[in-house]
Amino acid sequence: MAPERAAVNFSELVNKNKQTLARLRETPRLLLHRRDGEDLVLTTATRAEQDRTVVSAATRMLAAFARREPGSVELLLDILPEAFPWVRFLPEPDIHAFAVELVDTMRAADSVDNSASVAQLLVAWQHTAEAHSDPELLAALTGHHDDDYGQAHTPRHAS
Template identity: 85%
Template sequence: MAHENASAVNFSELVNKNKQTLARLKESHRLLLHRRDGEDLVLTTATRAEQDRTVVSAATRMLAALARREPGSTDLLLDILPDAFPWVRFLPEADVHAFAVELVDTMRAADSVGNSASVAQLLIAWQHTAEVHSDPDLLAALTRHHTEDYGPALDPREAV
């Protein structure tokens, strides 16, 4: 994931040169902390984090209100989805509609608990679905009806 306007430093610099590193945070408002033994971290100020949350919440509420407003607003939402998510062009029409409804509903629910992880997961899942539809061979392999039954799956903990 790209972190626009973030200065990048090694995590050790925060520990060893904390004044200089925090001065960089003041300049860029975000620090991307590279860690050798773990996932990179983003350090920001509480004020900036709250501003980001406010913007996302406002955009979510506006999108949800638009989607509920009038019958034509759903058509508008469906029209703009390919601009925001070009991969929806590979989805069947019914799936594009399902994606739009699920996206708005999930964004509203995620906003209500202040955690956008479910929205990110939803976008990844639908994008993977679009990727399957973009590849005719893969789509055929995954949608082929298999008549053979291989029996119940073994518990992986019991496999030797």
């Protein structure tokens, strides 16, 4: 069983730094709650590099498998609903597009050591699935509207 994530207020790190940092021996990450900003995660450099190595290896293996193995795309399409249950709401062509885009984006993100684009991709596709899961919402987003004034014109540049 994985250790419970430890969490403390940021002020504990400032006021009781030795005791707070000692908690990193018990847990791989320490969540620091901040009152006036986004929470932070504190970990050791070794742990961060280990995490990076694991993610990079998994990405490279998935990409290599997807490129080389006959039938790998079909297998990927079969297992996507286990990893991302919301893909069941996507139309078939979108599931395939998601799979290809996910592998390509993971490879590109790994090459620049920044996973933000992968997270953004997953959120965007999940929102697409959410829209497909609600017939009224999907109709509102894709249907013709009487108040639609057509294609927007390119704005003129103000001088």
